[in-house]
Amino acid sequence: MPKLFIQAKPVLEKIEQAGFQAYFVGGAVRDYLLNKQISDVDIATSATPAEIKEIFPKTVDVGIEHGTILVIFKGIPYEVTTFRTESEYADFRRPSRVEFIRSLEDDLKRRDFTMNAIAMNRNFTIIDPYLGKAAIENQQIRTVGRPEDRFQEDALRMMRAVRFVSQLSFSIERTTYQGLSDHGFLLEKIAVERILAEFNKLLAGENKTEAFKILRETGIYQFLPGFKGCGHVLAEYEGLDTAGLKELIENWTLLVHLLKPADIDSFLRSWKMSAKQMKQIKKYVFYLNRRLQGSLNKIDMFHAGLETTLSLEKIFCVLTECPEEAHDTDQIESVYQSLPIHALKELAVDGNDLIQWSARKAGPWIKEVLLFALEGVLEQKAANEKEAIREWLCRCNLI
Structure with a gap:
């Protein structure tokens, strides 16, 4: 079992000792099942933010309106989020209203893909109501429930799906794939900065060529800044x-x-x-x-x-x-x-030298002559010494 889970286990135990449920959730559980390195863990609980604050003496309100509290336990920060359901997504990104609940299964139901809707308890037993483990074993990206519901809730999930193709080399399940084709236009509702973050992760993946193919075939690329009408470029990239x-x-x-x-x-x-x-x-x-x-x-x-x-x-x-x-x-x-040199500051002469040698006033000419001197030194037409550079500039009638 990865060290991070073992370190965080007492956090779950303290929450349970107070009479609430607590589980590891999200990407850490997914990556554990994939035998990938885990950088941090997220915890979901039936306890409300106020109840979590009563259990732990050191907390920070990092996203309390959405149920997230940062718990500092033995010097280590953990994000602890209350089970919740989310109402209508008015802007295709954020829910209009968040309601705290006591059901783990209902909390997992609101997540994007089945592989991310898996929980693990303090005994490291997997809780998998939406068959996310099977999706991982089949290397398949599938939405929790209907793709149109998940993508209309949060349109960025479409970019996340393609990004996971690049990072994990998974395929996208058929109805989820169709959902990308049908709802790509919703990306126009998403802040470009968030799309950029996902696109950068896509570019860093091992399977980015296949990800580009999906962007092209589903038509999602048309809703990326500057890519409209450039499907041929994506095809060229794929090749x-x-x-x-x-x-x-x-x-x-x-x-x-x-x-x-x-x-x-x-x-x-x-x-x-x-x-x-x-x-x-x-x-x-x-x-x-x-x-x-x-x-x-x-x-x-x-x-x-x-x-x-x-x-x-x-x-x-x-x-x-x-x-x-x-x-x-x-x-x-x-x-x-x-x-001879690797930085302009290493050049043996500067603007003051040029002014002194030429008796001219300072002006744009200094930069031009310094660049000329630099090129002369790099091409070894003059040694990087003041007198050698001065003699060469004189021969070139520049001072």
Whole structure:
């Protein structure tokens, strides 16, 4: 039994000693049955938040309106949530009203997929009213009850279903699959940030190619920012061997390259990405285009950096359908390490030197001349020494 369950067992025992029910639920139970590593555990209970606060001296109200209390037990935080039912989902994401109940089975009934509607008691006995264990054994994603009910309650569950295909290499049960086709339009009701979180997890999965196929065949892709009318791009992605692209930035770079949006900034902003992520992706796309035109030169490698250069080589291999081992990464590292400098601050001259040598006022010209000096040093036209750089700039009539 995983250590996290054993550590948390006394929490369940204390709740039961107070006269209530308590169980392990959700992803931790699913991953335990899949023999996957467990990072945390969630607990469901018949006790109300107020009753939980009476049982444990240290608690934090993290989502009390939805029945969730953070219990601090022996220095370890545990999310403890009261059994509940949920009323109409007015925004296809959040219930209009939450009602606390005392029934575990009714609590599990409101969950998304049968594989996530399994509980385990303090004796580590499985409680499985919706046959989630069988779904896991059959490697199948199936909604609890009718797909249209679950997807209309929370449209993000459709992206979760496809994400689980990528992460677990499961298939989607027939009626659930049809539900994706019928209700994909509801994703337009969901905050883009939540869709992005699921899509990023999808990109990190081992079976992302199959996930892309499902997005295309069900038509869900049309409701993803910037993907409308781009089913052919998804088909192209499916035909590529992307298994070697492990980093999120690599996968987004490949997608942007294939999509070729008219305005990369607008496309990335439509996904509500952070400015940092946008800047990084645009940098990768820029140097990928240069790599596709030929090997990156020393100046490109300097500005791109070693990590980016190596990632670009992997993407290049995917696009050109050549084995990654055909490209000598050791040689790339060797060339990069041989550069005279690896950061602009290592350049032996600065703007003050240029002003002193030229007697000119400060202005945009300084940046241009410094970049020229940098390229000269990288191309070994001048040593990275003040006098050597000064002599070279004089010969080029720049100072």
